[in-house]
Amino acid sequence: MTVTATATIRPETPARRAVNAKLSRIAAVVGVPIDAFFTEPTSVPQAGLIELIRLWDAAPTETVRAEILAGTRALVAEAADRSR
Secondary structure, three states, X not given: OOOOHHHXXXXXXXXXXXXXXXXXXXXXXXXXXXXXXXXXXXXXXXXXXXXXXXXXXXXXXXXXXXXXXXXXXXXXXXXXHHOO
16 A cells, blocks of 8 residues: 555644645655655655655754755765766
8 A cells, every 4th residue: 555645644724734745845845746755766766765754854963964065065065077
């Protein structure tokens, strides 16, 4: 049985509607359907994205999240420099 976003985050309360709206924006930015967050990943990039989001969520402090973001930015910039 596939779990869907509709079944998991029902827009019954303002808080749940807000979570659903945020999840919809994240899904749109990364180009995956919302249901991708509730099912097994179908591709390696999608699995990595979901793991990255889970790691971000597991970070214990905003300082750690800032370090994750800074490290990711540095890696992406380094990869872009190498591809030039």
